[in-house]
Amino acid sequence: DAGITQSPRYKITETGRQVTLMCHQTWSHSYMFWYRQDLGHGLRLIYYSAAADITDKGEVPDGYVVSRSKTENFPLTLESATRSQTSVYFCASRDSTDTQYFGPGTRLTVL
Amino acid sequence: GENVEQHPSTLSVQEGDSAVIKCTYSDSASNYFPWYKQELGKGPQLIIDIRSNVGEKKDQRIAVTLNKTAKHFSLHITETQPEDSAVYFCAASMEGTNRDDKIIFGKGTRLHILP
Numbered sequence: 646d647a648g649i650t651q652s653p654r655y656k657i658t659e660t661g662r663q664v665t666l667m668c669h670q671t672w673s674h675s676y677m678f679w680y681r682q683d684l685g686h687g688l689r690l691i692y693y694s695a696a697a698d699i700t701d702k703g704e705v706p707d708g709y710v711v712s713r714s715k716t717e718n719f720p721l722t723l724e725s726a727t728r729s730q731t732s733v734y735f736c737a738s739r740d741s742t743d744t745q746y747f748g749p750g751t752r753l754t755v756l
Numbered sequence: 757g758e759n760v761e762q763h764p765s766t767l768s769v770q771e772g773d774s775a776v777i778k779c780t781y782s783d784s785a786s787n788y789f790p791w792y793k794q795e796l797g798k799g800p801q802l803i804i805d806i807r808s809n810v811g812e813k814k815d816q817r818i819a820v821t822l823n824k825t826a827k828h829f830s831l832h833i834t835e836t837q838p839e840d841s842a843v844y845f846c847a848a849s850m851e852g853t854n855r856d857d858k859i860i861f862g863k864g865t866r867l868h869i870l871p
Contacts, residue, residue, distance in 0.1 A: 676857070678858075685863070686863065687762075687845065687861055687862060687863035687864045688800070688845065688861045688864075690858060693857060693858060695857055701857065703858065735799050735800070737799070739859075743788055743790070743805075743849065743851055743859070744790070744802050744805070745790075745792075745800075745802065745859065746802075747792075747799030747800050747801065748799050749797075749798060749799050750797075750798070750799055
């Protein structure tokens with residue numbers, strides 16, 4: 646199916662564990678983004694990527710790592726999960742008219 | 757960098773009435789202002805956008821106005837319906853030669869349509 650997908654949709658993990666959230670888009674958009682959404686904070690940018698092998702930090706990058714070896718995939722890794730990283734994570738891609746397309750989100754709980 | 761303020765954080769309106777959400781931005785170079793709607797359990801979705809070369813744009817019951825001098829823009833929803841209940845985000849970025857990589861979002865407005 647065309648579009649942007651995220652997996653898993655729900656994840657429960659423990660403090661200190663490594664977790665990877667996957668994001669895949671079928672449009673070949675150059676730009677991709679990771680946001681976290683928390684009550685009272687809206688959407689905060691974690692990392693973004695302008696193209697394959699090009700990534701840059703957003704507003705809240707600490708504790709996260711990204712990679713972009715292929716245009717269509719943009720995984721987000723929490724190297725050692727902390728309770729403060731409990732959140733809903735959204736991946737997005739952007740087309741040439743600057744419209745952002747968001748995935749359905751991953752709800753992550755860190756115990 | 758750009759900063760976007762959005763008000764109110766929560767808004768309740770009677771079905772059939774109008775709803776207005778307001779945003780201000782800080783960077784006068786910003787020239788693209790989209791609005792996103794997020795329904796429960798879903799990702800945000802673009803509903804309307806405006807560029808700085810126009811002052812108003814309409815799409816059926818939704819309109820957006822832009823005041824570049826005052827650096828604020830607003831979303832207007834008329835004849836509200838139950839399906840308008842959602843969280844709405846405004847955003848700002850810069851297109852063109854000095855295009856921004858990032859888009860800056862407001863903190864969101866939770867709109868409740870009361871029966």
